[in-house]
Amino acid sequence: MKRPFQSIRWRIQVWHGLILFIAIAAFCVTAYQLAWLNQSRRIDREIQRHERQLFKSLTEANESYFSERNNGNKRIPFPEELYQIFETGKIQLPEEALNEFSGNASGYYYFAFANADGELLLKSENAPDQLNFLPLPDEVGMQEEFRTLGNLRESAHSFNFGFRIIIGHDIQSELEEKHRFGWSLGASGCGLWLIGLLGGWWLAGKAIRPIQSISQTATRIAEGNLNERINTAGTDSELDQLSHVLNHSFDRLNAILEQQRQFTADASHELRTPLTILLSESQRMCKRGKSRSEADYQDAFDLCHDACIRMRDLVESLLLLARQDSNSPNHLPCDCDLAPLIQDSCAQLRSLADSKDIAFELELETCPLHADPNLLKVVLNNLIGNAIQHHQGKGHVWVSCRPLVKQIELTVKDDGPGIPEADLPHIYDRFYRADKSRNSQDGHSGLGLALVKAILQTMGGEITVQSQQGTGTTFKVKLT
């Protein structure tokens, strides 16, 4: 088991939790602020309403004074005028205003008036002792401020002619309400966060499940269950695409492994028959050794020798093939000419050709090229040797080489029986033989053409074949 914080699920969960927390917290703080702002505005409007009411009732109480000055026109007086009444000291205080601005019950209102020197002109009996009047404005007519002092909310005004007013309101209950709101907001935010976390955990698990299944399948495949594949029956999501890619890779790896396994099996299979001969003959010779004739021994040794040659040829071909496969730079290219190499090859195979009454027809031009002559010989011996060995006898093998533009063309053609069409795609397969007998008595291991193809691939050449049953086969090799 991995450590929890290394798993993708946990990482997704942690990031998701963090982002969700920030979002919920931002939302709660904004909601809290907005709600309090709203509440403050309502409180302020309320204070203003009480202020207007106080003014109105003051005006009404001192109506006689104002109607005198205003020649009977009724209107709400300017603060200057109100101030003047205070100055005169003959202000009448209305009953209802006093009822409104009294007591210490939750939500009470109070007021205070002062002059330019800060002397209290009038205040309600419930006003606090410490009152901070606004300083007088410099030039502008009026200065105004709403402020919160502890659990009190005040509206303070000052006028340039020296009049200063404070209307206050106890907001204890609103503050408590604000606290309650804050707590409930916090609680529901936390709840939401927890639900979000659970949902995120579930979603992350759901998102991760295909990955887990992929990894489990891949583990089983790695343990050797090579035929298992990831289940791709789902929507065409990114993970499905990944599964397809992985399955494809597994298929290819499996095919390569299977090919390798087949090759090893074939190679050991090819070695088993000569080994059996060696084993059985040597065992036979060991028994009753004295009573044997010389001819008997000769016979057994001939058999053993043939078996050894078969094994040697096979092992050499396998090694050469393995070297071509590994692409190791073990060949030594040098400047050489193809034409004399072909002549050498034909000279080597002459006796075999004569024994089957096959005539060589050579048409050689000078073909200089840069390649390993030993590998070229393997190619030539195999192609020309095949043409002779598969021939039914009495015929021709044509070998020609000519230089083309930047290329050299080698052609080996025979008028033998040809290759059946069904076998053509497989002739370069390792250990493939047109007859399924795996009969290696005539020296075929089934590796010749595979070797030719592998060598040409490392040389950068290519080989093509044309064959018609009854008329013969033509191999064309192009070397650069």
Next chain:
Amino acid sequence: MRILVIEDDPGLRRSLSATLKEEGFAVDQAADGEEGLFKASEGLYDALVLDVMMPKLDGWQVLEQLRPQHTVPVLMLTARDSVPDRIKGLNTGADDYLTKPFDSDELVARIRALIRRTSGKTQSQIEINGLLLDTARRSLSKDGQEIELTAREYSLFEYLALHRGEVVSRSLLYERLFDENDNSLSNLLDVHVSNLRKKLGASIITTRRGHGYCIE
């Protein structure tokens, strides 16, 4: 005992035949499945040694076409050693299985065991009138004293001993004890029988005139 070796590789065929001949079997050879099937169908053989990978007809096909008319024991030789292949061989009707490369002593021992089993004997030692025949060691002894026999003589005695109580005709003995390349004179069998009688006593093998020989 006459055995047919069906093997396409000429070297191995020669070697196997030589080994089996030296062990006292009469051996015929077939170079491919078709020839092998043709020869085996004659029903002359006590056992078949059958290679799997062969041209024309492979080992499985030969076996399929041979069974169930012929119950001759078949030992299959194969270069494949995977379990499914062995199972396939045994299911198709092979009686035993050997994977190349094999020990030739093991091959001979298995062929003997197969032949013994088909003749109903499970023990390799048979006691006949005071003589002890050991088919595993191919020896005959009397009171712990081994009696020297030529391979032919032994084969003849063994065949008669394995078919004890039956009258075995001369032609059958020829078929079973001589391979197709033996063009022996017809009285060769009589020579072997008289040699055996000299060595083991005249009463052991009885002659039924016009029928053949028998060990009572």
